[in-house]
Amino acid sequence: MVVNESMYQLGSVRSAIRELFEYGKKRAAIVGKENVYDFSIGNPSIPAPQIVNDTIKELVTDYDSVALHGYTSAQGDVETRAAIAEFLNNTHGTHFNADNLYMTMGAAASLSICFRALTSDAYDEFITIAPYFPEYKVFVNAAGARLVEVPADTEHFQIDFDALEERINAHTRGVIINSPNNPSGTVYSEETIKKLSDLLEKKSKEIGRPIFIIADEPYREIVYDGIKVPFVTKYYDNTLVCYSYSKSLSLPGERIGYVLVPDEVYDKAELYAAVCGAGRALGYVCAPSLFQKMIVKCQGATGDINAYKENRDLLYEGLTRIGYHCFKPDGAFYMFVKALEDDSNAFCEKAKEEDVLIVAADGFGCPGWVRISYCVDREMIKHSMPAFEKIYKKYNK
Amino acid sequence: MVVNESMYQLGSVRSAIRELFEYGKKRAAIVGKENVYDFSIGNPSIPAPQIVNDTIKELVTDYDSVALHGYTSAQGDVETRAAIAEFLNNTHGTHFNADNLYMTMGAAASLSICFRALTSDAYDEFITIAPYFPEYKVFVNAAGARLVEVPADTEHFQIDFDALEERINAHTRGVIINSPNNPSGTVYSEETIKKLSDLLEKKSKEIGRPIFIIADEPYREIVYDGIKVPFVTKYYDNTLVCYSYSKSLSLPGERIGYVLVPDEVYDKAELYAAVCGAGRALGYVCAPSLFQKMIVKCQGATGDINAYKENRDLLYEGLTRIGYHCFKPDGAFYMFVKALEDDSNAFCEKAKEEDVLIVAADGFGCPGWVRISYCVDREMIKHSMPAFEKIYKKYNK
Numbered sequence: 001m002v003v004n005e006s007m008y009q010l011g012s013v014r015s016a017i018r019e020l021f022e023y024g025k026k027r028a029a030i031v032g033k034e035n036v037y038d039f040s041i042g043n044p045s046i047p048a049p050q051i052v053n054d055t056i057k058e059l060v061t062d063y064d065s066v067a068l069h070g071y072t073s074a075q076g077d078v079e080t081r082a083a084i085a086e087f088l089n090n091t092h093g094t095h096f097n098a099d100n101l102y103m104t105m106g107a108a109a110s111l112s113i114c115f116r117a118l119t120s121d122a123y124d125e126f127i128t129i130a131p132y133f134p135e136y137k138v139f140v141n142a143a144g145a146r147l148v149e150v151p152a153d154t155e156h157f158q159i160d161f162d163a164l165e166e167r168i169n170a171h172t173r174g175v176i177i178n179s180p181n182n183p184s185g186t187v188y189s190e191e192t193i194k195k196l197s198d199l200l201e202k203k204s205k206e207i208g209r210p211i212f213i214i215a216d217e218p219y220r221e222i223v224y225d226g227i228k229v230p231f232v233t234k235y236y237d238n239t240l241v242c243y244s245y246s247k248s249l250s251l252p253g254e255r256i257g258y259v260l261v262p263d264e265v266y267d268k269a270e271l272y273a274a275v276c277g278a279g280r281a282l283g284y285v286c287a288p289s290l291f292q293k294m295i296v297k298c299q300g301a302t303g304d305i306n307a308y309k310e311n312r313d314l315l316y317e318g319l320t321r322i323g324y325h326c327f328k329p330d331g332a333f334y335m336f337v338k339a340l341e342d343d344s345n346a347f348c349e350k351a352k353e354e355d356v357l358i359v360a361a362d363g364f365g366c367p368g369w370v371r372i373s374y375c376v377d378r379e380m381i382k383h384s385m386p387a388f389e390k391i392y393k394k395y396n397k
Numbered sequence: 398m399v400v401n402e403s404m405y406q407l408g409s410v411r412s413a414i415r416e417l418f419e420y421g422k423k424r425a426a427i428v429g430k431e432n433v434y435d436f437s438i439g440n441p442s443i444p445a446p447q448i449v450n451d452t453i454k455e456l457v458t459d460y461d462s463v464a465l466h467g468y469t470s471a472q473g474d475v476e477t478r479a480a481i482a483e484f485l486n487n488t489h490g491t492h493f494n495a496d497n498l499y500m501t502m503g504a505a506a507s508l509s510i511c512f513r514a515l516t517s518d519a520y521d522e523f524i525t526i527a528p529y530f531p532e533y534k535v536f537v538n539a540a541g542a543r544l545v546e547v548p549a550d551t552e553h554f555q556i557d558f559d560a561l562e563e564r565i566n567a568h569t570r571g572v573i574i575n576s577p578n579n580p581s582g583t584v585y586s587e588e589t590i591k592k593l594s595d596l597l598e599k600k601s602k603e604i605g606r607p608i609f610i611i612a613d614e615p616y617r618e619i620v621y622d623g624i625k626v627p628f629v630t631k632y633y634d635n636t637l638v639c640y641s642y643s644k645s646l647s648l649p650g651e652r653i654g655y656v657l658v659p660d661e662v663y664d665k666a667e668l669y670a671a672v673c674g675a676g677r678a679l680g681y682v683c684a685p686s687l688f689q690k691m692i693v694k695c696q697g698a699t700g701d702i703n704a705y706k707e708n709r710d711l712l713y714e715g716l717t718r719i720g721y722h723c724f725k726p727d728g729a730f731y732m733f734v735k736a737l738e739d740d741s742n743a744f745c746e747k748a749k750e751e752d753v754l755i756v757a758a759d760g761f762g763c764p765g766w767v768r769i770s771y772c773v774d775r776e777m778i779k780h781s782m783p784a785f786e787k788i789y790k791k792y793n794k
Contacts, residue, residue, distance in 0.1 A: 002606055002663055003671035007514050011674025047462035056457045056687075065444035069648035105502060105652070105681070112680030117404050135677075142678040209399055251466035253686025255502070266399055274400035277408025280532075281539040283509030284502070288685050289650025290453075 010138065017041060017359050024357045031355065037384035038357045038376070042182065042334065044250040045375040046303040052249055055297045059290060068293065072286045075276055076103025076258070080292045084258060087299035092231040100262055102275050103287040105255035107218045108135065109279075110242035111176075113259055114214050115143035116278035117271065118173045125171045126214070129159055130365030131183050131336070133216070136176055145173065152366045157186035157327055157336070161195055168203045174212035174240075175200065179229060180219035183364045183371035184336040185312075185329020187223060190230045197236035210238040210266040218244040218257070221302050223331035224309045237264040240271075245295065247332075250303040256291040308333045311374040311381055318385045322392050333375040336361065340395040344370055350394055354387040407535065414438060414756050421754050428752065434781035435754045435773070439579065439731065441647040442772040443700040449646055452694045456687060465690065469683045472673055473500025473655070477689040481655060484696035489628040497659055499672050500684040502652035504615045505532065506676075507639035508573075510656055511611050512540035513675035514668065515570045522568045523611070526556055527762030528580050528733070530613070533573055542570065549763045554583035554724055554733070558592055565600045571609035571637075572597065576626060577616035580761045580768035581733040582709075582726020584620060587627045594633035607635040607663040615641040615654070618699050620728035621706045634661035637668075642692065644729075647700040653688040705730045708771040708778060715782045719789050730772040733758065737792040741767055747791055751784040 001008065014022075017040055024038035059068055075081070081098035088096050104110045115126060124145040128136050130152040140147040148167050153160045164175070175196070179188040188196075196213070204211045215232045220243070223229055233239045244257035261272045286292075312328075315335055319326050325338040337358075339347035344360040344367060351358050351370075361369040374381065398405065411419075414437055421435035456465055472478070478495035485493050501507045512523060521542040525533050527549040537544040545564050550557045561572070574593070576585040585593075593610070601608045612629045617640070620626055630636045641654035658669045683689075709725075712732055716723050722735040734755075736744035741757040741764060748755050748767075758766040771778065 001517075001667065003514055003668055004517050004675070007671040007674035007678060008667055009674065010677050011670035011672065043463075043467050045463065048466055052466075053457040053462060057454055060450040060453045065450060066440075066442065066647065069445055069449075069650050070440050071649045105685075108680040108682045117400055120398075120401050138678060139680055142680075250463065251686075252468045253466050253683055253689075255682065255685050270398065270405055271400055273408035274404040275408065277404035277406065278401070280407050281404060281535060282679050283505040283536055283539075285505045285652060286650055288502075288652050288688070289648075290687075291685070292650075 015134070016363055020357050020359060027355060034383065036355045036357070037380055037387055039372040039374065040357045040359055042373050042375060044247055044252060044303065045377065046250055046307050048250040049298070049301040049303055051298050051301050052251065052294060055294045056290065059293055063293070069289055072103075072289050072292055074279065074286055076101065076287055077289070077292050080296050083296045083299055088260075091300075092234065094231065094233065096260065096262065099272070100260055102259045102261065102272070102279065103292055104257050104259055104279065105284060105287055106246055106257045107216060107242050107244035108139065109255070109282070109284060110244065110257050110259045111136070111214065111216060112139045112142065112282060113275055113278040113284070114240050114242060115140050115145060116282065117274035118212060119143045119145040123171045124173045125169070126173055127164065127167055127175045128365070129164070129175075129177060131181070131361055131369070132176070132365055133178060133182050134363045149365050154366070154369070157181065157184040158188060158192045159196060161199060165199060165203070168211065170207045172203070172207070172211050174214045176214045176216060177232070178216040180223055180331025182219065182332050183334045183361060184327055185332045185334050186327070187227055187229055187330040193230045193232060193235045200236060200238075204238070212265075213239040215239055215241045217241055218247045219332040221248040222305055222308060222333060224312065225330070227330045229331070233260070233262045233264070237262070238266055240265070248302045249298060254288065254291050256287055256295060308375060311376065311378055314378065314381050315372065315374050318381070319388060322385070322389050323396065324388070324392065333373060335372045335374060337370050337372055339368055339370050340392065342368055344368055351391050354390050356384060356387050356391060412531070413760055417754050417756060424752060431780065433752045433754070434777055434784055436769045436771065437754045437756055439770050439772060440649060441644055441700065442774065443647055443704050445647040446695070446698040446700055448695050448698050449648065449691060452691045453687065456690055460690070466686055469500075469686050469689055471676060471683055473498065473684055474686075474689050477693050480693045480696055485657075489631065491628065491630065493657065493659065496669070497657055499656045499658065499669070499676065500689055501654050501656055501676065502681060502684050503643055503654045504613060504639050504641035505536065506652070506679070506681060507641065507654050507656045508533070508611065508613060509536045509539065509679060510672055510675040510681070511637050511639060512537050512542060513679065514671035515609060516540040516542040520568045521570045522566070523570055524561065524564055524572045525762070526561070526572075526574060528578070528758055528766070529573070529762055530575060530579050531760045546762050551763070551766070554578065554581040555585060555589045556593060558596060562596060562600070565608065567604045569600070569604070569608050571611045573611045573613060574629070575613040577620055577728025579616065579729050580731045580758060581724055582729045582731050583724070584624055584626055584727040590627045590629060590632045597633060597635075601635070609662075610636040612636055612638045614638055615644045616729040618645040619702055619705060619730060621709065622727070624727045626728070630657070630659045630661070634659070635663055637662070645699045646695060651685065651688050653684055653692060705772060708773065708775055711775065711778050712769065712771050715778070716785060719782070719786050720793065721785070721789065730770060732769045732771060734767050734769055736765055736767050737789065739765055741765055748788050751787050753781060753784045753788060
């Protein structure tokens with residue numbers, strides 16, 4: 001093979017989710033869009049808050065074009081970083097400033113940069129807690145490290161601490177957490193974050209170097225029923241926060257986010273420099289300038305999160321009534337449902353026969369479960385219920 | 398060190414250009430902006446063509462927000478890719494379609510992706526022709542390969558083919574060319590491209606695998622006096638074109654460009670897949686969606702290139718009259734000038750004493766020369782002439 005074989009593999013094997021999504025589009029062309037219940041993909045279904053488009057319009061109208069579209073410094077415009085720091089401080093009672101932030105092209109970039117900055121040799125390991133976003137493996141491997149999986153706590157979808165402790169060793173560089181979680185919709189409780197912090201402090205001492213928490217938080221604002229998402233840097237010093245505006249501002253295609261490097265991390269100056277260096281090595285010159293400037297005005301704005309909550313309630317009540325075992329999500333826009341047979345792929349195939357497109361959770365490290373994305377049209381949820389009932393009856397005659 | 402040491406180095410050692418640029422800003426605060434002649438940086442000084450901002454305004458006003466800001470497919474919107482293919486075909490008489498294009502976040506991303514897609518082992522080499530853009534080394538090394546330098550042809554700034562041939566071996570994966578060139582402003586002639594193609598065809602046969610041309614072309618449209626830039630895919634099959642709209646549309650901060658993979662390359666399907674895979678591995682999810690959609694309407698638009706030409710003429714005539722030996726640039730917005738002593742860093746220091754900020758070309762692989770960016774305010778060029786004369790007189794009393 002003339003090209004790099006693993007790059008070829010990565011580029012030619014489409015993700016199962018993407019595959020299903022494409023199938024849904026083809027199927028809709030045959031049986032009609034209204035007869036396909038596509039719960040496959042996590043593309044926000046609510047529009048960006050009005051202030052996003054208004055601000056963009058204002059910027060291209062009034063702002064000096066050369067400055068608006070010009071290079072920003074590699075770590076991002078200082079105004080943008082200062083505005084984010086101020087917003088975080090007001091919201092969480094923290095004490096960040098512009099120098100704690102590095103602007104990126106979204107969460108995938110933030111994560112890739114952190115893994116690259118922290119990986120020193122091929123034995124380095126990052127731990128992920130199932131169920132987890134499968135691209136973590138791609139990003140960790142691309143950085144030259146190994147991804148280690150902790151099996152899911154399928155009762156509460158918090159963390160199985162015994163299983164986690166077993167997997168920590170001298171090669172552990174960090175633990176990735178993702179709360180609110182894709183795909184389970186769980187939010188880690190304060191108790192979980194405290195236990196995690198205690199464990200990692202103990203283990204860091206044991207192995208003689210810091211184990212980092214990499215907090216992947218694109219869903220931070222998407223929570224229901226007034227639930228609080230503990231802000232991890234307040235519990236554990238060696239925390240890097242990877243954030244994206246994709247979900248909160250409903251602009252996943254625009255690629256804007258940040259890495260937060262608190263002063264409290266071990267040798268902050270060194271780590272921040274390594275983050276800058278990793279961004280440079282990955283070919284990220286600067287985060288898109290127009291969106292950086294837009295962000296200044298849109299701190300704290302979100303799309304209509306209540307729309308997701310109503311979708312969740314409708315789906316949860318509907319499926320529970322039929323007889324499905326669902327984990328009630330506290331946040332994000334995914335629901336985790338137990339497959340009606342051990343082989344969740346086979347279950348998803350049976351669902352597909354009724355034009356219900358849902359994703360087997362094997363790829364998320366949690367066999368026996370399925371993920372249902374409810375960032376969809378509400379009417380589709382309503383109309384899908386008879387199909388879900390039909391599927392249920394296949395197993396419960 | 399807790400972090401990756403080379404990432405730390407990359408992030409903490411600021412580029413000499415950036416350093417000089419920051420010095421210029423500080424110095425301006427002391428002696429006044431009008432008394433500092435900053436020719437250090439390559440940030441386009443002319444605004445984006447009006448159609449860019451008009452189109453963005455239209456899109457955020459009229460386009461469905463969810464679709465506008467949503468994920469595009471990883472390789473980019475098919476409409477965008479089709480529009481680019483059509484424009485290239487109309488301009489160059491080629492036969493591309495959407496499937497020959499992969500949208501990226503600008504030239505740095507395009508290059509990083511190509512190097513990553515083509516690098517299979519640690520002995521792989523990419524060749525660059527001096528003078529060259531220093532970040533090539535960063536991107537090639539990040540892909541796990543080695544950058545090999547061919548010394549400059551300082552007479553015509555074409556290619557020293559004997560020196561190039563000497564450096565090609567069984568490990569050579571590609572030759573990077575950058576025409577119009579940063580930093581020399583040269584445009585490779587058709588004769589040069591033909592000779593290069595012949596040599597690489599011969600050498601590919603010898604080593605038994607294709608040697609690729611990676612054509613880095615962000616300055617393709619920025620040429621003067623009606624000079625033609627040969628379109629490399631028409632001369633050599635195994636060509637990958639890395640393009641960015643940063644310079645042509647004056648939006649370097651927005652990060653939008655593409656990789657062009659012609660049908661004629663060796664095993665196109667495999668190579669295109671590897672490009673997609675490398676994009677995924679580097680954490681590029683998709684190129685910014687709003688800018689992808691803007692690009693559809695802005696094919697062929699450019700900023701006022703004549704402004705750069707007038708700057709070039711003013712600078713070239715002014716410096717030549719004083720007595721400097723200048724290479725007259727055919728394109729881009731840099732002029733290459735021979736330093737007045739062998740040590741070009743020392744020469745730049747002498748220039749700095751007169752508040753003239755120019756960049757020693759050692760970092761571009763071409764010691765003894767300096768780079769002068771003329772994407773600057775025209776008045777500054779005019780006012781800088783007495784200072785350039787003073788510097789000249791230091792060496793010619």
